[in-house]
Amino acid sequence: MQLVLVRHGKAEDSAARPSDLERELTTTGRSMVKGMAKGLRLCVSGKVVIWTSPLPRARQTADILANAFKVKKIREHDAIAAGDLDALARDWQSLDPHQPKALILVGHQPHLGSWAERLTGAVLPIKTAAALAVDLDEDGALSGTLRWYAHAKALAGLVDR
Numbered sequence: 337m338q339l340v341l342v343r344h345g346k347a348e349d350s351a352a353r354p355s356d357l358e359r360e361l362t363t364t365g366r367s368m369v370k371g372m373a374k375g376l377r378l379c380v381s382g383k384v385v386i387w388t389s390p391l392p393r394a395r396q397t398a399d400i401l402a403n404a405f406k407v408k409k410i411r412e413h414d415a416i417a418a419g420d421l422d423a424l425a426r427d428w429q430s431l432d433p434h435q436p437k438a439l440i441l442v443g444h445q446p447h448l449g450s451w452a453e454r455l456t457g458a459v460l461p462i463k464t465a466a467a468l469a470v471d472l473d474e475d476g477a478l479s480g481t482l483r484w485y486a487h488a489k490a491l492a493g494l495v496d497r
Contacts, residue, residue, distance in 0.1 A: 337428070337431070337437065337438065337439060337440040337472050338380070338437060338439070338469050338470065338471055338472070338483065339428070339438075339439050339441065339455070339469070339470045339472055339480065340376075340380055340438055340439065340440045340441070340467055340468070340469045340470075341441050341443070341448045341451060341452060341462070341467065341468050341469075341470070342376075342397065342401065342440055342441065342442045342443075342465070342466075342467045343442075343443065343444065343445060343462050343463065343464055343465060343466050343467075344361070344365075344369075344389075344391075344393040344394045344396070344397040344443070344444065344464065345361045345362075345364075345365030345366060345368050345369035345393070345396075345400075345464055345465045345488075346361065346362050346365030346368060346427070346440060346464045346465070347359045347360065347361055347362065347365060347366050347393040347398050347464075348360055348361075348362055348393075348492045349382050354465075357391055358392060359391070359392065359393050360392045360393055360396060361392075361393050361396045361397065362425075365397075365464065365465070366396070366400065366403075368464065368465045368488045368492075368497060369397050369400045369401070369488070370400055371394075371488065371489075371491070371492030371495075372406075372465045372467065372488040372491045372492055373400055373401050373403075373404035373405075373425065374404060374491075374492065374495045375400070375490070375491030375492050375493065375494035375495050376404070376467055376491055377404055377405060377410040377468065378398075378494050378495065379467075379484065379486075379491070379494075380405075380437075380438045380440070380469070381437065381438075382436065382438060383435050383436040383437050384407055384436055384437070384438045384440060385407070385411075385417065385431070385436040385438070385439050385440070386398050386401055386402055386405070386407050386410045386411070386439075386442065387410070387411045387412075387413045387424075387439065387440070387441050387442070387444070388410055388411070388412055388413065388416065388441070388442040388451075389412070389413070389414075389417040389442060389443045389444060390412040390413075390414060390416075390417060391444070392418055394416070394417070394442045394443055394444065395410075395412065395442075396429070397442050397465070398410045398440075398442040398454065399447075401440060401442065402471070405440075407436065412428055413427070413441075414449025415427075416441055416442070416443040416444075417443070417444065419446075419447035419450070421447075421451050421454065421467075421478065422478075425478055429476055431445045432453070434447040438469075439446055445462055448462045449461075449462050452468055452470070452482070455472075455478060455479055455480050456470055456480060456482040458482045458485075459475050460485055463487055463488070464488065465487075465488035466486065466487045466488060467484065467485075467486060468482065468483075468485040468486070469482075469484050469485075470483065470485065471483050
């Protein structure tokens with residue numbers, strides 16, 4: 337299975353809300369994610385499942401991705417916001433091994449960067465609306481091969497050609 341880690345789009349300034357937990361995407365952030373999602377569709381094929389952090393900026397990003405991939409149901413997963421890769425792995429390992437082809441996790445820094453490093457050994461600057469794909473090892477270990485990494489503009493540029 338391919339694991340695709342996606343950072344949420346550009347969010348409101350932290351002073352805009354009483355709590356960081358309430359921050360939403362900006363207009364620019366929504367636009368950035370819409371463009372990125374079109375390019376991401378060219379990089380991820382087959383049946384896709386989307387799990388997201390329950391925080392609004394991640395959920396809004398996941399909603400845009402779900403629309404692009406025509407996914408009807410998104411699962412909110414508290415472990416994404418908490419940075420608990422072990423809990424996520426237990427859940428994704430219980431998915432049918434033939435379905436899905438890709439699991440998209442929408443989350444936050446610094447967790448996504450830590451997970452990428454733990455899974456692949458790669459240290460990546462995961463900016464807003466950036467994505468990376470990891471081909472997970474079949475043995476169930478928390479390891480895999482980095483397949484690709486791209487910033488939002490690079491993914492959006494794939495459809496502008």
